[in-house]
Amino acid sequence: MSESRRSNTSGLALSSLLSLALLVGGACGPNPEATPGETASVDTSGENAQGTPEAVNPETQTPAPSFQDEDALAPSDQEADALAPSDSEAVAQVPSAPAADPAAPSQEELGTTAQAAVGLRTVAAWETLFLGRWNSEHTSSFLPMSKSLDSWQFYNLGYGVDGNTAMYRATGKTQYLDRALLYANNVVNNARVSSSLPRSQFKDSYMGWASARSDTVGQEVPLFESYCWRYVTRMLRVIKETPALYNNSNYRAQYDKLLAFTERNMFEKWLKRGANSYIYRVNTHMASHWAYMAMDLSRMTTDATKKATYMTVFNNINRDMPNNTSSLRGQLKTSMVNPAAYFWAANWGSSARPGQDVAHGNGVMAYLVEARDAGMEWTAADMQKFVVTLNNVIWPSATRYANYVDGTGSGTGWFNDGLMKLGRYDANLQRRLETHKVGNNTQFYGNGALNAKVLSGQ
Template sequence: MFDSRRRNTPGIALTSLMSLALLVGGACGPNPETPAPGETATDNREATSPGSPEAINPGAEELAPPSAEMDAPAPSVAPTSPEEAGSSSLGSTAQAVTGLRTVAGWETLFLNRWNSEHTSSFLPKSNSLDSWQFYDLAYGIDGNTAMYRATGKTQYLDRALLYVNNMVGHAKSSASLPRSQFKDGYLGWASARSDTLGQEVPLFESYCWRYVTRMLRVIKETPALYGNATYRAQYDKLLAFTEKNMFEKWNKRGANSYLYRVNTHMASHWAYIALDLSRMTTDATKKATYLTVVNNINRDMPNNSSSLRGQLMTSMVNPSAYFWAAEWGSKSRPGQDVAHGNGVMAYITEAHDAGMEWTNADMSKFVVTLNNVIWPSAGRYANYVDGTGSGTGWFNDGLMKLGRYNVALQRRLETHSVGQNTQYYGNAALNVKLLDSGSAL
């Protein structure tokens, strides 16, 4: 969905509803970023809707729901120590994880929905010629990749690869797409949404591809996979496609319009993609280009007055938390809506863990933002990062990943009943795996 506050664009964006397959098949969550009526893919004013996403129905196939949250305020999180504030690495000492649901416990929940989501949603979406379908497919790729990272079981990685290979196999030359606004030689897909019918839409592609590059980086950084001929062949093919027909395509079509987007969350998708590519490419020139995009979005947007770092300020309701607005240069409340804040956090958690820009001190403040401001007590969810409004509690696509840094938050996530699906379960399992490896701050 697109924001009614976007620049020079009147009207209120339509709220995007999940498909029936998502509701009863149990695939994903809400679609927080969709085109506004009448907005074309060449319009660089894409933004987001301030409306809350729809709460997800856990679905009939889910295991018995976990026990209800204790009706008590969220546990406070102490600020990071001064020594940690200057470090971007993970904490060196493992925090006790006794009593947390295990990786195996999360995997059991994951498997209860794995095949139903695959057949009802993710597999058909991966075979679609409609780029809009790739938006929700992102969640399937992320969930399977996370579960592979948590368990080391290649059946999950193989499923994520299947989805990506299917998408790439259906890509067509822009010149052959009847209604494409570009008609160039790059490969891509047309949207079948009525408001972007036939167009190539950078948002739909980038929203999904950040999780494609993360999956590819897992292969690159896992010797047993990278040294395996079958995985290496897929990696090489998909990386080459991504470098040319994702990053190069939208960068050359217009970086200011299509990479350096008009708000925090859409720009963060490209920072995520560029971060991953910078850690995979063997071409020094490409690497420099990717790092420039990452650094620009982190610190110095070339076409806006701010950056992700520049947007951050101390929360006005909790001095140990962060506040930020989605619109570049804005410091006004209520700030970023929680639904789209997920996208920002999906990038920042991975950048932190890669040792780029975001420190332990930053992550501690983000943990407090979720644990104490956005989610102050059981069943209470803010719609904005200043703690105001009534939200749905859908944290799957980014905010829940903060559980890898804080045991108390991870314990709360065990009892959270909103958005339970394979993306949620996969990332919860990864949180536990990382906590057990010493990621707690």
């Protein structure tokens, strides 16, 4: 069977199966950046209607429920066979004591946060909830997504990488990092040279994947790749910044391979294909994914020229978009409904209400939180304004969720991909998140655990 026929057939079949699986027990939440055509006008963001749930039936737009609780305390046989090296080998090589996280806020910035955090759900309690879904999400969603030849599957795969990376950061247990690495390695192993992809619009020497989604069949889609890969670079940075991992031959080999692939076949690829089209994207959330990756790569690369390129992209998106009249910093305004909160619009140069929809705002916040913790551009004062934005404007009461950052509209309450990460800066917000019933999956629980670790002052 030809490569193109095998790729398209398997990708479409898997896509259909996963749509069904997500309906009856999906791992994910709102899918804000499902992009018909990818380069559509800024008015529509080239995506589904704002605020659409992430894991949805494309026919009904019905939100997918989370997995049911079940025992999942150890890797499955399927995963054990697939891991190279195995979880047990990695655990034996690296101590499982919680790792120091150099990106965490300083003690001075935390102030009395640790004291305020007394009585919050512990990391261990979050981990127990995480383990109740760990294997079911892995076997039914994330593992098959990672083995797919369809780049559309990688979009939701990013949540699996993020949840496992967060749980490793919270606990130091390498079984979680190993699973995130497994997903990234599987995706890279299925990459093909662009010129061999029958319907690629580029046909060049970079490695990539074709989409099997109906509106982008055969195309290489930067959104699908970047939405996942921001979490791959964050995982790689964890390895780089954790001596016990970076100095371990097993993890170092995987790190070196994935970093080299990322630098050439993710960042350089889309930069060379057209930065204004594929890096400096048409709205805040899509551009933020590239700022996230540029930040991470700038902290890992050993090449001064590459570092300068990454920092240029990082600073441009934050401060001076070369193809637009604004930037992420320029978009932020004082909220018109709460002066202690932020307001921003998704469209560059706009300050019109209702502003950014919450579903896409998660993607922006996922980047801003990590940039703040890395001490790059975004500050503790910024985070406090975002905390108020979520705690008082977007989520004014237990079951009332706004659809937009000005507090208007009726939203889903899905905060997993970014907004819930603000819990690491505010114990009261974290306490609310403990009782939140939307999006209770491994990404939610993993980041809840990481919030708890940061709040405890560790």
